[in-house]
Amino acid sequence: MEEKIICSINGVGIYGVISICIFFAFFTGMLIWAFTQKKNYLDKMGNLPIEQNDKNSNDNL
């Protein structure tokens, strides 16, 4: 019954198609992006929080 009701919404099928397309495109894009990052850039980013930039600070106690 619920299927019938949902199907009665004009063009509701497109939601499923759009969802799967967005989902696929999103993850493909994200993975390509993540795996094409250069190693020295990733190292630099990883080290960002532990860099000392405070003058006379005891931030790194």
Add this chain to the structure above:
Amino acid sequence: MNTNIETFKYDNRVVRAFAIATVVWGIVGMLVGLLAAVQLFFPDANLNFQFITFGRIRPLHTNAVIFAFVGNGMFCGIYYSLQRLCKARMFSDFLSWFNFWGWQLIIVSAALTLPLGYTTSKEYAELEWPIDIAVAVVWVAFSVNLFGTIIKRREKHMYVAIWFYIATAVTIAVLHITNSMEMPWSWMKSYSMYAGVQDALVQWWYGHNAVAFFLTTPYLGLMYYFLPKAANRPVFSYRLSIIHFWALVFLYIWAGPHHLLYTALPDWAQSLGMVFSLMLIAPSWGGMLNGLLTLRGAWDKVRQDPVLKFMVAAVTAYGMATLEGPLLSIKTVNSLSHYTDWTIAHVHSGALGWNGFLTFSMLYFIFPRIYKTQLWSTKLANYHFWLGLLGMIFYIVPIYIAGITEGLMWKQFNKDGFLQYPNFLETIVHVVPMFQLRAIGGTIYIIGVFMMAYNLYRTAKAGQFEPDTVAQAPALEKTAVPHGKYSFHRLLEGAPMFFTALAIVAILVGGLVEIIPMFIIRANVPTIASVKPYTPLEVLGRDIYIREGCLGCHSQMIRPFRSETERYGEYSKAGEFVYDHPFLWGSERKGPDLAREGGKYPDAWHYNHMDDPRSTSPGSIMPRYSWLLTQKLETDSLPARLNALRKVGVPYPDGYENGPAQKDLQAQEQKVVANLKQGAVNTEPDREIVAVIAYLQRLGADIKAAPATTASK
């Protein structure tokens, strides 16, 4: 090479203010939780005082812990780490303090209004409309401050923690505004714009994502900053953190309907919620492993440093909770766990373990640094750790046992095919010892928090507060880059607004796909011909039901299982709730479901039961509601209430509130009074109990009165 070195100061004052608020509200919120826990085995612990009765302080506890304790902890950590990651002071000191005092004011308003019974009844969104507006204003101030700081930063790259902060800021704004759409009928009360199934879907889309974007994403940001900082080594894999971020924000938003499995929510939405919840295991565990593996080669430090100890336990608890969450979203598991204490155990493994322990580690990290000293007692902090862990185990294990026991007992049939425990009371009395153990666990946990408060106080006393930390960094140059040299990633980092827009798209996709079909046509919810709007007296009774927080223990949603239909009657249909602003399905059963309560007992039974539940149901853990018997029913606002309900779509005839409604009200009051008289109870017609009885007797009556003929448009 840029030689233009700038000197600037990090604001530690606001960090300290948030840190102190975190500790203070943490203690308050947890003590309120303890009071609620004690009432579950000793109902008289409310001292027959309506303002501290379970139904009203349960939302106070959840709001205090989520928004006051974790909220302040989140701001504390963000204000500390953001400045250092951006190499810039916060964008505006005024906004920082506006954020701080505004947030405290909201917390105080919540602490006053929730016990007074001003509640929307929507879980974790109980605050009424004026406070909702205040929350939105303060949140905007926080967001402007956040983005302002990011824009004026001196560090070219945006570290992954900042991404999590951005996702938090924008998503909470979207969630809060969407779920708080309500029609005010007085300066402190309103009705939800949405009804029934729609309301439930929007609420749990919000409720689930409040957990995701208030309790999880900001704290993951904090983890990515404080864990490497405390271990003094970079995060295990920065690449994994990128994947963790995008996968998490994209997937989380779809999972809301897993709170409504087997309810009257359309099946497709339930399946969607379940599938996406299962997928969430991947990014969650990716994040957990990334955190734990950061400590590879540094485990010796964990043995000595309480900061790292708390962090390791917190990240492990995150992993456990995010594995359990998806498992609970599997429909079969959920059919057993839903409405039981299993859910309570699950959220507390997250709250006590992940949020609590990460907050503690952060406070132990920040205090010595802003007071330029060492932690007063590492030994005491270590004791706190073990006490906290012990408290958590003593809390969680009994409640798991209670939850699974409840679920199994509710479903148990005897060999003749009848319910083994037809009386709900039997099942709850059975787990009362577990409630007692849980309170002991909670007490142990709170003792640990007191120890931390003392330790931090002594640390502050021993050191000297540094209001501003001086730092130096080169100004961020806008260097000309030859065409084509920017990668997509650099583009994102260089343009925080573009990044934000992408994050919004990522979170909106899931939300819209779920919600748009529900909004497109009302016929999505099949109407049932015999379901009619509530009468004026029932409206007043329903509002008292909301005020007292009855839905904290009583659901109004019978799932389509034989064990439930045998116990409560016909299962609930979407069409029954079309006039329910807000929906009152509930999420927890400490008492029986009430969806078919109407007509089950005579009016006098309800009267006596409200006066003293143990007089009609020996062993009941329900508190007494004797004030309902004496308090006068407020009817002056009836026209405003009916008018507001009409505006949100309940078809009361025009002008009904001016005259006819009052007549109907009095007639129904007299009817209830006459019924009560038959049961040897004498009462005035203008007492609150009369309205409550009228409402309870209406529950499910429409369906019982006529065969459930559904008529979809």
